[in-house]
Amino acid sequence: MTILETDRPGSEVDSGADALTLGRQVRERRIALGMTLEQLAAAVDRAPSQLSAIENGKREPRLPLLRALAAALGVTVDELLLDEAPNERAALEIAVERAQRGTVFRSLGIQPIRVSKATSDDTLRAILGLHQEVERLHSERAATPEEARRANTELRTEMRAAGNYFADLERAAAELLRGAGYSGGPVSQQMISTVAEKLGFQLHYVSNVPHSTRSVIDRRNGRIYLSSNLPSRDARAPILRALASVVCGHEEPRNYGDFLRQRVEANYLAGAVLLPEEATVSVLQEAKKQRRISMEDLRDAFGVSYEMAAHRFTNLATEHLELPVHFMKAHESGTLIKAYQNDGVRFPSDALGNLEGAMVCRNWTARTIFAQPDRFNPWYQYTDMAEGGTYWCTSRVEKAKEGLYSVSVGVRFDDVKWFRGRETPHRSKSFCPDERCCRRASKELTLKWQAAAWPEAATPTSLLAALPTGTFPGVDSHEVYAFLEEQEQRS
Template identity: 45%
Template sequence: MAPEATPSISDAEVDRLLLGKRLRHFRTRAGLTLDQLGERVGVVASQLSLVENGKREPKLTLLQAVARELNIDPTELLKHEAPDQRSALEIELERAQSAPGYLSLGLPHVRTPRTLGDDTLEALVGLHRELARRSRAAATTSEEARRINTKMRLQMQERDNYLPEIELVASDLMRRIGHTTGAVTHRAVAMLAELLGFTLIFVDDLPSNTRSITDLENGRIYLPPASIPGGHGLRSLALQAMAHRVLGHSEPSSYAEFLEQRLQINYFAAACLLPEARAVEFLQQAKRNRNLAIEDLRDAFGVTHEAAAHRFSNLATHHLDLRVHHYRTDGAGSLVRGYENDGLPFPSDEVGSIEGEMLCHKWGGRAAFNRTNRTSEFYQYTDTPAGTFWTSVQTGDAEQGPFAIACGVGFDDARWFRGRDTTLRAVSTCPDDSCCRTPRPELLSRWEGKAWPSARMHAHVLTPLPTGTFPGVDDADMYEFLSRHAPSV
């Protein structure tokens, strides 16, 4: 017969378990039995036993009486920490056995009486930790990342890419450091770090799979060398590192939570570098002048073109009544990321994911690469099955190769933007194969069956994500780095 299922443990049940463990700890330290303590506080031993086992929540008057007899402050019983290592292991085992993964196995629920040896208890907890680690590792795949990214993209689409709660936090912090006008300087970012209890330290030996590392014990944020030209990315990296504390993040318990935190810290950094009130004022004036331009927003706030395009999409719908799209594509035309609430028909797979999908050759984000001079902004109208869209594109080169940043709107809203007078217009019928994916008849007849390319394998296809506490980060490298740089005691 299958064992009876154990319901998932709630936060309230954990609180009762902690209280019970702390009560037992202080009772045994005082050298009292359940009968002796019960007699002193006026309750039978069985009632105290239920409290110690987390089965019953005691009244405040009983806690006060117990604390008085144990010669401790009542708050000692209510602290959210286990009184000793044994208790911590018992609670961890209780939580592990109530997790859905364990319950699905149909195995018995193991209790933890005092007769259960410490070694046995530690072994059980260790097995559960490994089970949880392997479960996380199985979920941390490229396919899982695509699924979660799709879900978050649709959620942000419903919110018009605008997160007012983070806007408020960022605005308040920038006000507290006295920033009012102009681009946010490196000094202003350092001042914000000091306000939050951190020191920024630039090093040249960060582990290759990290962008920054925060030493929570010593209040240090380690960043790449400060000599990077422009340094725009360093301000953003520092702000993202601080955002984990500002937004109250804890270690991610799942890959979905990890990606959600990444979205939030990126938003926070942008909201600090392009503060809402001043950015909106700037954009509203540009709209009145029918001269909206991503490059002007970029230059006014001293950020990268991609940061300006992303920030524009945060504010455009909520404050300018404009529905927009923006995306990044690599030199081969593969979508890296994208957002739209204007109906632009991104290519997607069967589950709605757009990352890694090939962009139509006729869209602005790919046509921009065909220019001889790529230093200026590229503007184009594109007719699609979903309507006509105007897009502004900036191309560039990075360590990983060329890229394009596109930002635009539907045809009717192009009147507010610089570049609306462009005569460049293309017609895209994708996902129809005849649009741009089928060779011209003369080329097909000339070369079909007469060519065999050696295809380049994209690294992400075969490379699993590292399975440390934070996906993509090797814990061993990170801890060795911290040990090298931590101040001597």
């Protein structure tokens, strides 16, 4: 514990202890010595009212007074500045006082109670419990779709400014690999198990993982639970995403911004381990030298999915190859699922600037690929944009339980010379967001069918659903806790 280094008059205390904790330390030590407030006030030459304000956490003592208090109480300044409550009762009082001074409590318009010796522990616990529930409900109501989209937009802006590259996560991944003895090539399932073991976790494959989760990590017993139905070739990424909470020091998310950031960091760390920075950059630099950069080759070199290879290329291309790029994942319906860019391409977005959920132009590579009969080979295409010039993209169709989706990586026309597939004759034009580009039917078809057509919309089940709530949005905590309890009792 440290205190302010200067001794000049008027200096304030600078420590980890807040005013409430410091006040309770003073009060408890005074009472332990059998001193009255008036006696302590006389010992430090201050008015009792001043000390009362300090003990109630309403005023912080300046450094000279803090030293005088420590001397009068027979302790050191460091002991008064301990950032822990002196006992359980004091901790409870501090929690209630802090809650009553918070913005949520003040917004209720309720007069705070005076916490005194006569206030029972049960009363304090009841007040604290009620406040915590009100705070939880307040947070859930604040988590509107607009707030979630705004948080997502802010995160994407931050990622774009960093070139979608996070040096701290790259270092963390490299350290994990060194600890597991990685020496090059694809990262094996056994090596991922070693990484988990080094971090103090055992892998457990079970048939009843809660349906609302991909994995469940039990920090108390050092276990990671994954579905036994998970294909072995895909097991590495879920394990690493689960371990990311430990490696990155994640705490329970306070809001959607925290939740989204943690998800991005978990995916990034998984990619950085499975496609190690040094080895991946070496492969890409050689491919650039040969003017044959290819997502398929990167995928095959490290034994990962096409999406992960494309995503990882997006992380490293600008930082190490001086290639601004963009990445897209789009559903066959045309809905944009995920997108990153630092090459100036204009993605579709809503009024808040959010990308996910927007409709991709029918003329973009991410959409035209669905019309191609050959799903085995990649689809290459140039697209002349209304704004920003011409872009070249490579795309591939993947399959998921939600249907088909495309994964695309693109660059500006000036940078296509480094990629395989640049000779493609396929070319299109896009004028979106102008609706005349691809969203409005021709005059002839409109006149013929407008009055005769009556389609029934295939409304998504999530259209009118509330935004998922909870500490981890969409996760059934009752189901998760019951699952962990069952697993613990079995062992």
